[in-house]
Amino acid sequence: MDRPAEMFDREYEWAALTRFITDDQAGATLGVVSGRRRQGKTFLLDAACRAAGGFYFGATEAVDAESLRRFSGALTAHARPVTPYHFAHWSEAIDALLALGSERPVPVVIDEFPYLAKANPELPSVIQEAFRPLRDQRTASRTRLLLCGSALSLMGRLLSGNAPLRGRSGLELLVRPLDHRLAAEFWDITDPRLALMVNSIVGGTPAYRREFARGDSPAGPDDFDDWVVRTVLNPETPLFREARYLLAEEPDLRDTALYLSVLGAVADGNATRGGMAGYLERKATDIAHPINVLEDAGLLHRDADVFRDNRPTYRIAEPLIGFYHAIMRPVWDQLERPGSAGRVWQASRRRFASNVLGPHFEQVCRDWVLHHADPDLLGGLPARVGHGVVHDSKARTGHEVDVAVIGIADSGKPPLLAIGEAKWNDVMGAAHVERLHHIRDLITQVGRFDTTRTRLICFSGAGFNDRARELAAASNDLRLIDLAALYGR
Structure with missing residues (x-):
C-alpha cells in the first residue's frame, strides 16, 4: 500500500497496517486500533481503506437501530448489491463484511466502535461468534476487520481477561502522540527551547496544529507569548475548550466535577494519593476509584518510585489538560471575557514555568533516556x-x-x-x-x-x-x- 504523501510520519503504524491488510493467508482476521483522540487514527485508517479498496464506516453516538440503519446504507453505497442492504441484526451485517473478502484481502474499518458497543453491549459477542475458527463464513473470507476507538477504557476491555474478543485479534495497534522530536518537526520549530515550551502545552497531538490552531506555529522565541494568547488562551479557537471536551468525551467519567478536581490536584503539584486526598479534603479511599478511571482513560499516568516500593506518584498524561488545570481553570471566568488573555498570561508565567514547564522537561528527559x-x-x-x-x-x-x-x-x-x-x-x-x-x-x-x-x-x-x-x-x-x-x- 502506498503511504499518502500528506501523511506526517506514522511510518511504523502504516507498516503494521500494511502487513495486516495485505496478508494473503486464508481466513478473516480481526484487528484493534486505539489511541487518544486527535492523534490521526481516522485519517490513518481511512487512507488505508482508500489505498487497498476497502470499506470504512464511522460510527456516531446513536441508538442501536439507527446505527444499524446507517451501516446498511453505507455498505450498500460501497458494495452496490442488486438489492439494498437492510440488516435486522448485527450478525447479518458482520457476515456481509466477511463476504467482502471472498476473493482477496480487503480492509474493513469500523471507527468509533465504542459508540456501537455502548448502544449494543452484545456486539463484541456477535463478532466473536462470526470469527469462530472453524466457521465457514470466516474460513472462506479474507476480510481484515479493524475495530477502532478513542475510549481507551472500553477499547482496553475488548481484549482483556474473559472479554468475548480475547484471543480473536491478530493486531493490536496503539496510535500514540508524536514524541518531542517529531512534534518539533511537525510544528516546524527548529529552536529546541521554543520546541519544548510549545510541546509542554500541546504535546504531540497532530490535530492541534492542523485543525485546532489552523497551522499557526510560533514564528520564533519572541513570538511564543503572543502565540499562547492568540491560540490556546483565545476563546475563539477550538484549543481554548479542548481540555474540557476531552474529559467530557470519556464514557466512563460520570461525576465530571470530581474528576476535574483530581486532575486539578495533580496539576497543583499533589502527585501522591495522600496529596490528592488532602487537596480535596477527602479520604484516600474515596478517590481510589476516580484515579483508576482516569488511568484507564489514559488521562492520568502512574509512575512507580524506583527506590521505594508502593509509593507511586501520578502525572497528567495529556499536556493540554495539565496546562488547562494549572493555568486556565483557576481564572476561567476572566479568560472567557474577550481581551483578557494577555493580562492573564503575563500573570501566569511563573506558575507556567514551575507547574507546567518544569515537570514536562523532567518527563522529556526520562523519555529521551529510554527511547533516544x-x-x-x-x-x-x-x-x-x-x-x-x-x-x-x-x-x-x-x-x-x-x-x-x-x-x-x-x-x-x-x-x-x-x-x-x-x-x-x-x-x-x-x-x-x-x-x-x-x-x-x-x-x-x-x-x-x-x-x-x-x-x-x-x-x-x-x-x-x-x-x-x-x-x-x-x-x-x-x-x-x-x-x-x-x-x-
Missing part, C-alpha cells in the same frame, strides 16, 4: 526509567531523583545505570554534580542496586557553567545533556 539515548552513554541498555526519592537517614530528609535508569539484571542485584537531575531554568554547576555524588553514595549504602558503574547525568534547559564542564571533561561517569542533545541537534 545511546546505550554506550548509559553504560548499558535501560530496562526501566523512572524517578524516585532516596532517603538520607543522617540528615533526616529525602532527595528527589528526577531520572533513574535501571539496567537488565543478568544475575544478582539489578544495575543502576544512571541517576540524573533535570533543571529547566537553572544553569547547572558543581553543586548539582556534588548532590548527585551524594545521592549515589546513599543508594550504595542501602545495597539494593549495583552502583559500581552508575553514571551521573545533568539535564539543563539553561545550560552549564564552566566548572560543570570542567568536571565533565575530567570524569568518566559524568554527562551533561542540554536541549540540543535532547532534540538530536
Whole structure:
C-alpha cells in the first residue's frame, strides 16, 4: 500500500497496517486500533481503506437501530448489491463484511466502535461468534476487520481477561502522540527551547496544529507569548475548550466535577494519593476509584518510585489538560471575557514555568533516556526509567531523583545505570554534580542496586557553567545533556 504523501510520519503504524491488510493467508482476521483522540487514527485508517479498496464506516453516538440503519446504507453505497442492504441484526451485517473478502484481502474499518458497543453491549459477542475458527463464513473470507476507538477504557476491555474478543485479534495497534522530536518537526520549530515550551502545552497531538490552531506555529522565541494568547488562551479557537471536551468525551467519567478536581490536584503539584486526598479534603479511599478511571482513560499516568516500593506518584498524561488545570481553570471566568488573555498570561508565567514547564522537561528527559539515548552513554541498555526519592537517614530528609535508569539484571542485584537531575531554568554547576555524588553514595549504602558503574547525568534547559564542564571533561561517569542533545541537534 502506498503511504499518502500528506501523511506526517506514522511510518511504523502504516507498516503494521500494511502487513495486516495485505496478508494473503486464508481466513478473516480481526484487528484493534486505539489511541487518544486527535492523534490521526481516522485519517490513518481511512487512507488505508482508500489505498487497498476497502470499506470504512464511522460510527456516531446513536441508538442501536439507527446505527444499524446507517451501516446498511453505507455498505450498500460501497458494495452496490442488486438489492439494498437492510440488516435486522448485527450478525447479518458482520457476515456481509466477511463476504467482502471472498476473493482477496480487503480492509474493513469500523471507527468509533465504542459508540456501537455502548448502544449494543452484545456486539463484541456477535463478532466473536462470526470469527469462530472453524466457521465457514470466516474460513472462506479474507476480510481484515479493524475495530477502532478513542475510549481507551472500553477499547482496553475488548481484549482483556474473559472479554468475548480475547484471543480473536491478530493486531493490536496503539496510535500514540508524536514524541518531542517529531512534534518539533511537525510544528516546524527548529529552536529546541521554543520546541519544548510549545510541546509542554500541546504535546504531540497532530490535530492541534492542523485543525485546532489552523497551522499557526510560533514564528520564533519572541513570538511564543503572543502565540499562547492568540491560540490556546483565545476563546475563539477550538484549543481554548479542548481540555474540557476531552474529559467530557470519556464514557466512563460520570461525576465530571470530581474528576476535574483530581486532575486539578495533580496539576497543583499533589502527585501522591495522600496529596490528592488532602487537596480535596477527602479520604484516600474515596478517590481510589476516580484515579483508576482516569488511568484507564489514559488521562492520568502512574509512575512507580524506583527506590521505594508502593509509593507511586501520578502525572497528567495529556499536556493540554495539565496546562488547562494549572493555568486556565483557576481564572476561567476572566479568560472567557474577550481581551483578557494577555493580562492573564503575563500573570501566569511563573506558575507556567514551575507547574507546567518544569515537570514536562523532567518527563522529556526520562523519555529521551529510554527511547533516544545511546546505550554506550548509559553504560548499558535501560530496562526501566523512572524517578524516585532516596532517603538520607543522617540528615533526616529525602532527595528527589528526577531520572533513574535501571539496567537488565543478568544475575544478582539489578544495575543502576544512571541517576540524573533535570533543571529547566537553572544553569547547572558543581553543586548539582556534588548532590548527585551524594545521592549515589546513599543508594550504595542501602545495597539494593549495583552502583559500581552508575553514571551521573545533568539535564539543563539553561545550560552549564564552566566548572560543570570542567568536571565533565575530567570524569568518566559524568554527562551533561542540554536541549540540543535532547532534540538530536
